[in-house]
Amino acid sequence: MPSDEAPGRAGVVLLTALAPAAWGTTYAVTTELLPAGHPLFAALMRALPAGLVALAVARVLPRGAWWWKAAVLGVLNIGALFPLLFIAAERLPGGVAATLSATQPLLVAGLAVLVLRDRPTAWRWAWGVTGVAGVGLVVLGPQARMDGVGVLAGLGGTAAMAGGVVLTKRWGRPAGVGPLTLAAWQLTAGGLVLLPLTVLVEGAPPGVDAGAAGGYLWLGSMGGLIAYTVWFRGIGRLPVGASAPLVLLSPLVATVVGVGLGETLNAAQAVGFVLASAALVAAQFDPPKRLGIPRTRIGQGRTRIEGGRTR
Numbered sequence: 001m002p003s004d005e006a007p008g009r010a011g012v013v014l015l016t017a018l019a020p021a022a023w024g025t026t027y028a029v030t031t032e033l034l035p036a037g038h039p040l041f042a043a044l045m046r047a048l049p050a051g052l053v054a055l056a057v058a059r060v061l062p063r064g065a066w067w068w069k070a071a072v073l074g075v076l077n078i079g080a081l082f083p084l085l086f087i088a089a090e091r092l093p094g095g096v097a098a099t100l101s102a103t104q105p106l107l108v109a110g111l112a113v114l115v116l117r118d119r120p121t122a123w124r125w126a127w128g129v130t131g132v133a134g135v136g137l138v139v140l141g142p143q144a145r146m147d148g149v150g151v152l153a154g155l156g157g158t159a160a161m162a163g164g165v166v167l168t169k170r171w172g173r174p175a176g177v178g179p180l181t182l183a184a185w186q187l188t189a190g191g192l193v194l195l196p197l198t199v200l201v202e203g204a205p206p207g208v209d210a211g212a213a214g215g216y217l218w219l220g221s222m223g224g225l226i227a228y229t230v231w232f233r234g235i236g237r238l239p240v241g242a243s244a245p246l247v248l249l250s251p252l253v254a255t256v257v258g259v260g261l262g263e264t265l266n267a268a269q270a271v272g273f274v275l276a277s278a279a280l281v282a283a284q285f286d287p288p289k290r291l292g293i294p295r296t297r298i299g300q301g302r303t304r305i306e307g308g309r310t311r
Contacts, residue, residue: 009238009284012233012234012237012238013234013238013242013246013284015230015233015234016230016231016233016234016235016238016243016246017246017249018226018227018230019227019228019230019231019234019246020227020231020246020247020248020249020250020253021249021250021253022222022223022226022227023223023227023247023250023253024249024250024251024252024253024254024256024257025218025222025223025253025254025257026085026089026219026223026250026254027089027254028254028257029215029218029219029223030042030086030089030090030215031089031090032211032215033211033212033214033215034212034215034216035206035207035208035212036090037090037206038202038205038206039083039086039087039089039090040083040086040194040197040198040201040202041198041202041205041206042082042083042086042216042219043079043082043083043085043086043194043198044191044194044195044198045216045219045220046082046216046219046220046223046224047078047079047082047187047188047190047191047194047220047224048187048188048190048191048192048194048195049191049220050187050220050221050224050225051078051183051184051185051186051187051188051189051190051191051225052188052191053225054180054181054183054184054187054188054225054229055184055185055188057180057184058178058180058181058184060177060181060184062174062185063174066174066185069167069171070182070185070186070189071189072167073164073167073168073171073185073186073189074185074186074187074188074189074190074193075160075189075190075193076160076161076163076164076167077160077161077164077168077186077190077228078186078187078189078190078191078193078194079189079190079191079193079194080156080157080160080190081157081160081161081164081190082190082194083194083197084153084154084156084157084160085153085154085157087149087150087153088150088151088153088154088157090150091149091150091153092150092151092154103132103155103158104158104161104162104165104244104247105124105128105131105241105244105245105247105248105283106125106128106129106132107158107159107162108162108165108166108240108241108244109124109125109128109241109244111162111163111166112166112169112240112241115166115167115170116166116169116170116240118240118241121287122287123282123286123287124241124283127245127278127279127282127283128245128279128283130275130276130278130279131245131248131275131276131279131280131283133272133275134248134271134272134273134274134275134276134277134278134279135248135251135252135272135276136272137268137269137271137272137273137275138251138252138255138269138272138273138276161247162244165235165240165243165244166240168232168235168236169235169236169240172236173232173236178233179229179230179232179233179236180229182232183225183228183229183231183232186228186232187224187225187228234246241283242283242284244283245279245280245283245284246280248276248277248279248280249280251276252273252276252277252280255269255273
């Protein structure tokens with residue numbers, strides 16, 4: 001991270017990090033507050049109301065090619081991710097689901113080679129692997145059980161969001177369109193895709209008590225509209241290799257929430273927490289010159305997109 005960019009970039013990183021930190025509460029909210037067996041309804045409630053509210057505030061509709069671009073991003077970031085996330089949360093222990101999500105920086109790095117034609121450095125690959133290992137130590141226990149459907153859902157949701165991150169970086173935003181509007185388009189598009197699927201697959205909505213209503217409100221506001229607004233703002237300004245590792249915050253926050261609910265950390269988990277945290281921070285910096293690692297940075301050159309223009 002160049003010294004003259006550090007202060008401004010650090011602020012962008014911290015604000016962007018609020019999104020995965022909020023997402024880290026999803027597992028606890030899902031298991032503690034929401035009715036079980038309705039992942040599509042949970043995804044719908046998280047997406048469509050927030051999208052419609054944001055659309056009413058922004059009062060800007062897509063134009064031209066952005067109709068289909070917003071639809072594609074909405075399906076990847078919202079319509080596919082949300083239900084798969086809730087399926088994984090219901091069918092897998094939180095540790096297994098979190099470890100699967102921690103592979104996203106590696107998937108993003110691979111997709112960036114194909115879509116953005118950027119080559120991640122060995123520095124970023126190494127810290128990506130370290131982050132997955134650290135999260136695994138934190139959240140995987142000896143009693144962790146595997147469910148085939150849950151594992152496929154977890155991997156599918158991780159892959160969908162990785163694709164959404166790379167395409168968001170590739171396409172940027174139209175001139176004059178802010179992150180709130182981009183979030184509105186995607187939440188609405190994803191919610192509209194989920195609406196008929198929810199009716200056809202799950203039928204009538206479940207009974208919603210006060211706790212579930214609060215859970216849906218939290219997921220739709222802080223975990224949906226607010227989180228995605230700061231997320232899209234951040235990934236538009238940060239190199240994709242720096243923004244993608246921020247998702248490691250989700251399982252780490254989930255762990256902290258678990259500790260707050262009475263869980264304890266053993267020595268191996270403490271080591272894993274430190275490793276994952278170190279990987280998250282190290283990914284924000286360029287490799288030290290003394291290591292002799294090429295300083296190619298994802299997001300520089302012609303693939304860096306700001307304000308809808310390719311630079």
